Amino acid sequence: MMKHPERIVSDAELEDLLSVPSAELVDLMKRLDGDLMILGIAGKMGVTMGRRAKRAMELAGVDRKVIGVSRFSRPEEREKLEAWGIETIPCDLLDRDRVRELPQVPNVVFMAGRKFGTGGTEELTWAMNTLAPGNVAEHFRNSRIVAFSTGCVYPLVGAETGGCTEAVPPAPVGEYSQSCLGRERVFQYGSKAFGTRVLLFRLNYAIDLRYGVLHDIASQIWNDEAVSDSVGHFNVIWQGDANDIALRSFELADSPAAVLNVTGPETASLRSIAEKLGEYMGKEVRYAGSGSASGSCYLNDAAKMAGTFGYPSVPLDRMIRWQAEWFKAGGSSLGKPTHFEVNNGKF
Numbered sequence: 001m002m003k004h005p006e007r008i009v010s011d012a013e014l015e016d017l018l019s020v021p022s023a024e025l026v027d028l029m030k031r032l033d034g035d036l037m038i039l040g041i042a043g044k045m046g047v048t049m050g051r052r053a054k055r056a057m058e059l060a061g062v063d064r065k066v067i068g069v070s071r072f073s074r075p076e077e078r079e080k081l082e083a084w085g086i087e088t089i090p091c092d093l094l095d096r097d098r099v100r101e102l103p104q105v106p107n108v109v110f111m112a113g114r115k116f117g118t119g120g121t122e123e124l125t126w127a128m129n130t131l132a133p134g135n136v137a138e139h140f141r142n143s144r145i146v147a148f149s150t151g152c153v154y155p156l157v158g159a160e161t162g163g164c165t166e167a168v169p170p171a172p173v174g175e176y177s178q179s180c181l182g183r184e185r186v187f188q189y190g191s192k193a194f195g196t197r198v199l200l201f202r203l204n205y206a207i208d209l210r211y212g213v214l215h216d217i218a219s220q221i222w223n224d225e226a227v228s229d230s231v232g233h234f235n236v237i238w239q240g241d242a243n244d245i246a247l248r249s250f251e252l253a254d255s256p257a258a259v260l261n262v263t264g265p266e267t268a269s270l271r272s273i274a275e276k277l278g279e280y281m282g283k284e285v286r287y288a289g290s291g292s293a294s295g296s297c298y299l300n301d302a303a304k305m306a307g308t309f310g311y312p313s314v315p316l317d318r319m320i321r322w323q324a325e326w327f328k329a330g331g332s333s334l335g336k337p338t339h340f341e342v343n344n345g346k347f
Contacts, residue, residue: 004318007325011332014209018048018240021056022313028248029053029060035105036247039093039136040112041068041086042077044334045206049109049243050086056247069093069102070112093132099139107250108140110147113183115176122175129179130186137190144197144253146246147187151204151235151261151300152177159233159267163299166202166259184257191257198257199249204300205263206239207319211334214323217270218277222327226288227274228341233297234270235263238314245309252308260308261300266316273320280324298340 008014041050046068054066067087072078078088091098093112114128133147154164155171172178184200191198205213213236220227245262252258271287278285 004314006321007329008209008322009325009329009331011210014331015048015051018208018243019051019055020240021052021059022244022248024309025052025056025244025248026059028251029056029062029064032064032250033106035065035067036107036109037067037069037102037105038109038111039069040110041081041088042070042072042074043111044208044211044336045239045243046070046111047077047081048239049111049246050081051084052240052243053247054085065105067103067105093135094127096135099135102139104140104142106143108136108143108145109246110136110145110187113148113180125176126179126182130182133183133186134190137187137194137196141190141194141196144199144250145187146199146201146249146253147183147257148246149184149200149202150177150180151202151263151298153181153184153202154298154300156296157299159269159297159299161299163235163263163267163301164261165301166261166304188257191255195255197253197255199253200257200259201246201249201262202259202300203237203242203262204235204298205237205338205340206242207236207323208239208334209323209326210332211336211338212236212239213338213340214273214277214319215326215333216337216340217274218281218323218327219333221274221278221283221285222281224283224286226286227270228288229270229274230289230341231297232270233267233299234340235266235298235300235302236268236316236319237262237264237302237312238319241312241314245305248309260305261302262305263300263302264312264316265302265306267299268316273316276317276320277324280321281328 069089114125153170172181
């Protein structure tokens with residue numbers, strides 16, 4: 001296991017750390033047949049996933065391509081990916097004809113989707129979260145697909161439950177979460193209709209330092225704002241671990257589609273984490289509410305993941321310390337709040 005630094009203070013250092021593949025991922029690349037395509041690569045997690053995959057292939061000594069597909073609304077992300085040896089193809093996944101022009105590859109990660117801004121433009125959220133998957137499921141019917149999803153398809157539960165396992169039936173709250181279940185159902189249909197091997201990757205809250213639940217809480221504390229505590233508990237996982245597990249999940253893809261919860265092992269207490277962040281940053285912590293709504297949380301039980309891939313390499317306290325040091329060093333922000341405090345389905 002790699003040695004972690006005490007602090008991370010620059011975007012370059014952060015992106016490098018997020019892109020270091022595990023020894024297990026390098027071994028997988030020796031077994032994995034063919035090229036890899038990441039759909040939606042220019043999003044929050046995709047850029048470092050692409051670099052991680054490319055580095056793993058190089059360390060494995062295999063000559064395969066990593067191909068990144070996105071609309072690339074920010075050209076600098078495309079330039080960064082190409083500098084790392086990743087081929088890029090601009091494509092709107094809602095354009096069925098353009099999707100049909102994408103090269104066939106045996107391994108596909110689907111990361112595209114829409115969450116925030118759903119209120120008022122619900123039709124666009126449903127299109128992005130169901131029509132785009134339909135185009136992909138049809139075109140890549142002969143591929144293995146790891147399709148990113150979310151723990152928001154589960155019902156809201158209390159911390160005492162330990163979170164929802166993969167056996168809990170979906171009960172999404174609100175149109176965003178409903179559209180995410182729609183995305184899953186489309187991939188499940190493709191898996192049954194075409195025999196496509198699919199893994200539904202139900203992720204709860206990846207941590208990058210520039211965004212994420214810990215970033216949102218730390219930002220409120222750092223800026224002397226009251227911490228929203230309408231949601232009392234949550235799960236988080238280091239983004240590098242989440243991406244590593246996603247790439248290693250190709251071997252779990254199946255028909256009918258398999259399901260995997262992905263998050264950290266802890267049921268994290270918001271107030272406990274806020275107090276630690278305040279201590280590490282030397283700031284007083286105030287709260288916006290009573291914290292009495294802790295029984296309405298999105299929580300995943302990731303025991304299956306841990307049993308298959310082992311525990312995440314970055315523990316929760318390390319993430320908390322890194323997050324505090326990031327703010328103290330004036331680290332950047334992606335300006336994309338998670339709205340983890342939302343438990344009424346309205347994003």
